[in-house]
Amino acid sequence: MGIRLGRNEYGKAEVRLVHVDRSASVHRIKDLNVSTRLRGDMEAVHTRGDNTNCLTTDTQKNTVYALAREHGVGAAEEFGLLLARHFTGEHASVHGAAVELQEFAWQRIPTSEGPHGHAFVRSGAETRTVVVTADRGGEWVVSGFEGLTVLKSADSEFRGFPRTRFTTLAETGDRILATDVTARWRYAAGWNAPGSAPEEAPEAVGWDAAYERVKGLVLEAFATTPSLALQQSLYAMGEAVLRERPDIAEIRFSMPNNHHFAVDLAPFGMDNPNVVFHAADRPYGRIEAAVERDDAPDAGPAWDSVPGFV
C-alpha cells in the first residue's frame, strides 16, 4: 500500500505586532496581525520526525518582531514582502512563503490643539488585509479589506426572480441594500514574473495610495449604481476598479446581504412607507464573485493562502 505526504505548509498564526515609530515627536503606530506559512523540504519532519529542515514556528514569530525592529514597518504589503523574501532567501529548505497580514488602523486623537502626538483612537471602518506569496517562480500580492459596512436607503430594487412553490419573497422596487464588503485584489504588474520591472507596481506608486483609491472606487460604485441585485452592485464595484487600475488583474468580493425588513405597523393603524425597518442579523444571503480582466496574467499561487477565497 502506498501512502505519501500531500500538500503541506506550516507557520505561526496571528502574531500580534505593534510597532511605534518614535523617530519624530509625533508617533506613528502600525498594528498588525501577521501569519506566516512556509513550504519546502518538509518530508522528513512529517514522515520521520527529523527536524533538520524545520525552521520553527517560534523562530518565524521572532523574525516578525526582529525585522520590524531592524527595518521598521511600512505599508503592510511592504512588510509582507520583506518577510516572505527573508524566509525564502535565507533558508535553503524553505521554497515558498505566504505571509498574511491584517492591519488595524489608529488615528491620532483630535484635541483643541490639533491631533495629539502619541494618543490614538482606533479608526477605519474596515480592516486592511494583505497576502504576499513568494516562491521560486515569483512574487504575488493580494491586497484587500474586510468589514467595510455600507448601506443604501434608496435606489435598490429586486424583481423578476423565479417564483416556485416555495417562494414567498415579494418583489420590491424600493428596499434597503446593506452589506459588509470583503474585497481582495491581485496586483498584476511586476508581481508574477520574476525579474520583471516593478516601475508600474504599487511599490513604486505607493501601496497606501493604491489601497485608498481602490476603496474609494468600491464605495463610489456602490453608492452610484442603481441596484437591481446585490450581484449587480458587486460587479459594478469590480468593474470600476479594473477600469481605472491596469495594475490590478482581478478583484474578488464576498458580501452578505444584510436584510432589512419593513415592519408591519398596520396593527397600530400606521402606514410604513419604508421608514421603519427590522435589521435582521441571520440568516443572510451571501454573494461572492471574482471580476477579472480578459488578459489577466495567470494567478499562480496568489490565492492559495487567502482565507475564504480558495
Ligand SMILES: O=c1[nH]c(=O)c2[nH]c(=O)[nH]c2[nH]1
Ligand atoms: O440582491 C439580491 N440578490 C439575491 O440573490 C437575493 N435573494 C434574495 O432572497 N434577496 C436577494 N437580493
